[in-house]
Amino acid sequence: MKKRLSISDIAKNLGISVTTVSFILNDKAKEKRISDALTKRVLDYVNKVGYKPNQLAKSLRTGKSKTLGLLVEDISNSFFANIADQIEKLAYDFGYHIVYCSMNNDVNRAKELIQLFYDRQIDGFIIAPTEGLTEVIQKLLKNNVPVVLFDRHLEDLETNFVISENHNGALIGTRFLLEEKKASRVGLVTINSNQLQMRGRMEGYMEAVDAMGKDMLIKKIVRAQADEDTILQIRDFIQDNRLDGVLFATNYLALSGLKAIKRYDLGIEKVVSFDENAVFSLVEPAVSAISQNIHEIARKVVDILINEINGKNKELVQVVVPCEIIAR
Amino acid sequence: MKKRLSISDIAKNLGISVTTVSFILNDKAKEKRISDALTKRVLDYVNKVGYKPNQLAKSLRTGKSKTLGLLVEDISNSFFANIADQIEKLAYDFGYHIVYCSMNNDVNRAKELIQLFYDRQIDGFIIAPTEGLTEVIQKLLKNNVPVVLFDRHLEDLETNFVISENHNGALIGTRFLLEEKKASRVGLVTINSNQLQMRGRMEGYMEAVDAMGKDMLIKKIVRAQADEDTILQIRDFIQDNRLDGVLFATNYLALSGLKAIKRYDLGIEKVVSFDENAVFSLVEPAVSAISQNIHEIARKVVDILINEINGKNKELVQVVVPCEIIAR
DNA sequence: GTGAAAGCGCTAACAC
């Protein structure tokens, strides 16, 4: 690779000192009362030769990288993809860049990634945490690294977080099935995870079912298993319990469920899922969605993190954002 | 943030020099004939206090970051999400990390990102290039930065690339509609982009249609417009031309098309799309897919890039990977 | 076998 120009090359070529160049490049020309003429000369030259400061050296020196790390479980999940997109745009307005990482359900990878980012002097973390990350995140917090969790939080961790009103969302969704759709046997398909957002959704479901004096019918799917197994389990769940309505706790569960419904002709028509997905209006039966307010979540996440970095958060900020039902 | 331990802290605490610590940490203990006892003592201590080298300083010094940049248009597109996942896993086996960025159709952002990555001493780039990136990529090449393009390539750029057999894929897909499905009026919905992979797909379609002596019916959709507009245009295209079969050049076009078909009850049953998507088996009509060999593409991309970094590519490597049809 | 010291490119306190 052709040797890149450094600030001292610039200084030498211009016959001035690196300090002056540095000040000018960092918009401190006025403050340091460097002459307009010189400022212009430097800027023009820098522009002409296309000099770009080495960010690595800059970060090493300043301890700031103007970069935030975003860790999600699966970036191809439409919920995470959308939120990542929003977060990136918002952070950009504050002069921050985002590097993402998809953890793909692998705790060890996730830990390594957090460590990697930390080693690279990332200024702050945005994490949709999985179980098993408690320890690493705890370590970050102990080192005063700015962190904000979203989508869920971890029970024994005192952190900033932004989550959706899961309980209430599930409550509304279930009621929608029972009252609007007049379903009488409504099941919940969720995952066998203790993640708080899943607990909230389950409790919301339970409350709604309970209030109507109906049976609670719950299936917990093993998270890591093959899609085919999931499909079969959902089929059995629906058939064995003669469900006429079903609430899926996540959009990927709904997708597996739809495959089951279609493939085995289960004839179920009343379906609600957490998280909107482009497919839900396309399929038969159409799926109503409990949609999380992605824009609001992203906005809060970025605000909180930037404030944290700037030391403006006096105490923990924990935000719960309402959901909305999209009836189909 | 609590001050992190540096290598000199370690050396000081152990009463030895930084050199020795550095050698041991970089697996040069044997080579430099450092005693086993000392090696063990250092390793144990480092482990105990949880010291991690500052990667920034390391990269600054060595000029290598063991990190690759992956730039795609839209990481929420299932094709890119899947390929990103594979690439990440493969690169990891070579000791490389991946940082992604989604360019979201914004050339300026993309340029900035490339520059940012470059400034951060990224060891190589994997890019699914959009038009307008020619210049920046040219600049990378001029600076001998290892680059490999995938999914498409840019005409006047002499680079490594890995692409699918677009022409042949479209040919097979179109033939499938004409011969297997006995469609007689088959249209192509593509985007108004000059990207080479789109040209290849169009030509494949044309060849197949031509061979059967059928009419060529092509609609180019403006890439940036609202989904609703796309839906309306596809509806009109299908209706105005009384199509009984349609080939979509990308999976997101197919998704819009499916919305049109469903919403306006177009009654079209013979549909093929480039790129597999989880939805295609769920919807009515089921969509057959011209599936790209994602695993092979990822493997080639990583191999080529690593070889390039290690100076093992004597000349440009340009690979074309066959597609496969998933009939439904 | 181990250590001293230069230097990667940058910022900023201090000097003049």
Place this chain on the structure above:
DNA sequence: GTGTTAGCGCTTTCAC
């Protein structure tokens, strides 16, 4: 107003 220089944490040459 501008320059000198220390130092961020690391690797590696050279010296002993």
